[in-house]
Amino acid sequence: MKLLDGSWVKNNMEDKDKKIESLHLKLIPYFEKYGILLLLVLMILVMHILQPDVFLSWRNVTNVFKQISWQSMLALGVFMVIVTAGIDLSVGSIMMLSLMILAVVAKAGAPWFIVVLTPLIAGFLCGLFNGLGITLLRMPHPFIMTLGTLYIFRGAGNLISGGTPISGFTDEVRYLGHGRIDLQWLGLEKSQYLPVSLVLIAIVYIIFWIFLNKSKTGKWIYAIGGNPNAARASGINVNKILIIVYSLCGFLSGIGALILAGRTDSGYPNAGLQSELDAIAACIIGGASFFGGRGTVLGVFAGVMIMGILRNGLNLMDVSSFWQQVLIGSIIVLAVYIDVLRRDIGTRK
Amino acid sequence: MSSTSNPLLEAKGITKYFGTITALENVNLKVHAGECLGVVGDNGAGKSTLMKVLSGLYKPSAGSLFFQGKEEILESPRDSQNLGLEMVYQDLALAGNLPIGENIFLGREPTKNLGFLKLLDFNKIKELTNAHLDKLKINVKSADQKVEELSGGQRQAVAIARSTAFNAKVVIMDEPTAALAIKEVGKVLDLINSLKKTGVGVIVISHRMDDIFTVCDRVMALFQGTNFAEATLSNTSRDEVIGWIMGKK
Secondary structure, three states: OHHHHHHHHHHHHHHHHHHHHHHHHHHHHHHHHHHHHHHHHHHHHHHHHHOOOOOOOHHHHHHHHHHHHHHHHHHHHHHHHHHOOOOOOOHHHHHHHHHHHHHHHHHOOOOHHHHHHHHHHHHHHHHHHHHHHHHHOOOOOHHHHHHHHHHHHHHHHHHHHOOOOEEOOOHHHHHHHHOEEOOHHHOOOOOOOEEHHHHHHHHHHHHHHHHHHHOHHHHHHHHHHHOHHHHHHOOOOHHHHHHHHHHHHHHHHHHHHHHHHHHHOEEOOOOOOOHHHHHHHHHHHOOOOOOOOOOOHHHHHHHHHHHHHHHHHHHHOOOOHHHHHHHHHHHHHHHHHHHHHHHHHHOOO | OOOOOOOOEEEEEEEEEEOOEEEEEEEEEEEOOOOEEEEEOOOOOOHHHHHHHHOOOOOOOEEEEEEOOEEEOOOOHHHHHHHOEEEEOOOOOOOOOOEHHHHHOOOOOOEEEEOOEEEEOHHHHHHHHHHHHHHOOOOOOOOOOEHHHOOHHHHHHHHHHHHHOOOOOEEEEEOOOOOOOHHHHHHHHHHHHHHHHOOOEEEEEOOOHHHHHHHOOEEEEEEOOEEEEEEEHHHOOHHHHHHHHOOOO
């Protein structure tokens, strides 16, 4: 064959290419997986140097975790949606509506175990509504459906509560957002407790890590983000998976509502206002790609932490919240630019 | 060529209308085990429609399909896959963000039970992938490599590996070399030849005479939705086949 003698000469050149390539190929997966953690560690170090007495104190660290507790739930939900190359703008409104339903049900005198379940069910149903709208109504993009429900859910929340705050929940209802796990049996002081919300974050993130990385459905979520046509050609029911993803996103927003109810002890009309943008920002900083199929649960966690630490650190240093906005915006742009550079090295075009 | 005279896949009198348009009229096709059939024709000749009928994506308006001598009615691509009829799409249908192994087993992943949880069995995916790639003599660095890191030829090889991972008996390839660099075409054609040796019947749709004359045993031309000409490779020439495409005998 003609091709045989032709390819003989080329082999040497290919070998050289391969050597350079294999170095990249070995480094890129690690960078992709743990690069964002490096940034997080770096930030913690800088903050520690700037605020050596306060920043790494027990009180401040638990404070950071309490502050990010409900945002971390929204971010995880939005992350799954972004992996499918979609977007969910309604998570803040889902959380507010779930919170209001919780408040109304609690005020009506329902027992605590029912009150605790209501935001989870309400959030799930809101997400299901999004998923059904996107697939059955064949919306051109999830952006449109969830932009619509951003208004619908917040409006509904104000309708059922009359637009006024509803306060005062029982301790059982507040447990997830406000509860403390005493560590005195470890010989620590009474002020050195573990917030229940921190344990909850850990459990939820581990469960979703297993779901996304080890289950068939999780793999299919990534496949849909990578190439929906490939998923369809492989016999995957893409619409069904999308409905599951949006429902879970709503469910996580419902968990966020339950945490927020515990933290603030009230349902209020402005709950979660613009928090969908924070959630999206955390995903993007954490390395999720808007084109879908890319990103890790660990990355989202790092993204949430980076935003939380930045806010906390700037508050400690008395920097105005206007500067916080400028900084967070800059970090989003920088994080995505790093992602663009990484793609240039990692992907053949 | 096949040891038996019965064709693996046979289409008889396939006719397909789209409204008032006749896309295919009374088209016959057959392919034997270990044989490669080349299908040529100009744009709009009905090649793609015919392939979609064979893969179960379209239902023919008339005519019948026989698989290993038995008449089959295909309701969906799933039905044809279950029979062992696989299609390699022109756009490859691979998820670039997933590794080679997970692409090959996408939608049909092996799992293991961990208590009440059903988890993906990554070791088994890797093991089966390596064994399958070895069988087809496809060289990649690792089954864990992401598809987007592969060259066009390697991607085409993965797509072909994917189509044959579940004991396919007939593989239909739509323009398998169209998107490839010249140096990669040879590798894909070699792969088609090794598929034939494992007893798979291959149908290749291609515009490239080089492809047809390197791997095919028989070539048939469609012209305006009908069987126009057919010959074994040894009884025809490039110029004649090019003539068929343009409707000249």
